[in-house]
Amino acid sequence: MAYVAFADRDHELEHRDPTTFITKYIWSQDHKVIGVQYGITAIIVGLVALVLSGIMRLQLGFPDTFAFITPTNYYQFITMHGMIMVVFLLTALFLGGFGNYLIPLMVGARDMVFPFMNMLSYWLYLVSVIVLLTSFFVPGGPTGAGWTLYPPQAILPGTPGTDWGILLMLGSLAIFIVAFTMGGLNYVTTILQARTRGMTLMRLPLSIWGIFMATILGLLAFPALFVSAVMMTLDKTLGTSFFMPAIISMGEQLDYSGGSPILFQHLFWFFGHPEVYIVALPAFGLVSDILSTNARKAIFGYRMMVWAILAIGGLSFIVWAHHMYVSGMNPYFGFFFATTTLLIAVPTAIKVYNWILTLWQGNIRLNVPMLFAIGFIFTFLHGGLTGIFLGNVVVDLPLSDTYFVVAHFHMVMGVSPILVVFGSIYHWYPKITGRMLNETLGKWHFWCTFLGTYAIYLPMHYLGFLGVPRRYFAMGNTEFMPESAFVLNQSITISALFVGVVQLIFLYNLISSMRNGKKAGSNPWQATTLEWQTPDTPPKHGNWGHDLPEVHRWAYDYSVPGYPDDFIPQNVPENQMLTEHDDVTNDSDSGAIS
């Protein structure tokens, strides 16, 4: 039987158009609606986490001032802030939000290959968010074990939320992982099997490459979190001793014996480190497309960019124990993990160089998405370089429990991906809604956020060198800290609150532009990728009208010499271009030079 590629079997892809409000916007199987649902949910739960961080900063900047922040609350907020931001905001927004919206559009498909499973994925994600937030309202409140949930303290009395909070947290994570697996299988299969004619793997935009590799990492790494969640739940509820050692708690010998907390750490970080790249790789991809579009130049070193993504993905599985240097390990292991950690800097640096070289001699349009993308290069470089410090065992040991680490991972994994999220929303909002976001408000948003976050995290490095410990509710006896450290802490808090409030500009812009924004047209940025070539904006159900697009070139034909426009969309065939522009002869490989 001759095999017919999925994309060629057009009739199978004729989805029944939804007619009622409910099938269109609530129980929708359209990837675009699901992507937006994912995005809105993630942003809402992210706002909760943002408020939590503001409260934490109030305590740190002005201790003994706010009576409503107790040590218990503080630890609960720190835990929820971390977990929400990493898993429920960033992972969900990049893969569930942008992944869902962009994959079918960018590869030229009508929808995901399993729309029903895609819908289930979103609703399970919503359930996991609700379960997580429920823990604020149960007796004892949410867990305060820290986002790493290390046993034994995570499930022993003395830690906040050991009655219900920790169980809800573990349950919520398990549900999230099931939801992610459903979505992830969809993303992988769609990218592999539902690409339109002519869309070879090497013609995919880098956004798709980033999302693709991140999904593979997620599919293989999330089971580690699932395993540890299941085993810790059993330790808590049925009294098994997977992780729990023989222990005396509050003067009482508990029934646990022989378990290994280190085992949990291995499992947790076996998920935890790839998780960094699950968030970073889609950001790398999206930012590459924004940079290339607004520099009006082909991305520098496309193949190298793809290989770097592959290399980072592969390496990210063998670096996890660098999170455990302080737990103690065989020095040879420490050496091994330090080496692999530093090795991962090579493909990452290749990407940074390529972004900068893409800008070089580009015809740069400094619009809002571009500002965020360039801002990302700064913050990511900054956070990446401090990562090289911390990857070395001898440097990590003294710094590990200080604010230096807080500064490092917020720079590399907090601020950088969030800047890409903002940039991407400004970039793709016109496609999603048909209207542009307000440019002036966007610039205010960018500069306040960018400079504000630097005002937060740059001083934290200094605090770390001074030895200011992280995780503490109050500093206690702190003679070793100079007065300036406390002043800095206040300044950090004020900046943090400022940045938090500034996000209201963004929210206002999002909502008001839906009605009042300038009409965008189908391709406001004059971009080449397929999602900008849809017949309707916003794209209708089925995306492409009657015929699927055919792809004739890669995604980066910007400023090709000899052509009147400075961009050639992916679906423009060669002969059509030649008839339109007769003066061009045999200029076929000019795209390589630009």
Add this chain to the structure above:
Amino acid sequence: MIFTLVFLAVIMATVITWLLRQSLHTQPWDANDPIENRPNRGVIMAEPVKVALLSFIAVVTSLFALFLSAYLMRMQMVDWSPLAEPKLLWLNTGLLVLASIAFQLTRGAVTKGQLLIMKTGLITGGVCTTLFLFGQLVAWQQLNAGGYFISDNPANAFFYVLTALHGIHLLGGMWVWGKITVRVLTSSVDTQSARLSIELCSVYWHYLLLVWIGLFALLLST
């Protein structure tokens, strides 16, 4: 974690090698490369749902590999006392092998269009699997009656968790089996329309049989 690492190394090596092969000799910026030269290059010649099943199998393998890593690490602690596996497990293993064979026969019958063998095979497969699951519950019962409680020893705990996890995955398969069986028995479907589902079922069952044999071997040897 060596176990998981080896497994992951294999998976990542496969994925990355395949992707590199797609990318090494292409020059995507070269516009002089008409569409006819590359019809669907890089598409795996299989139904999407097969690709999805294979990906899912990779995920499940990752899950079990991690559990086994945890098992092997936890085993080295002093309080580990090996579990006496109930003899019943041998019978259960036999049942699962039978189920797998039945699905393989069904798959063969579909290709040849033998409707009766197909129906019989489907039902046999389902019944054997149900018996297997039931047998696993009985084995739990026996262990419990013998005083091997889940919280007493990590070996016990791992036994319960691993068998439960394996059982849940079989239950998921049984859901698909139920749908296809109802369809085959109630309506007069031809064999071809059921082909894909049956093929997927047989692959999944073989896989879960392999997982079970691996688990069982590990349990017996430790």
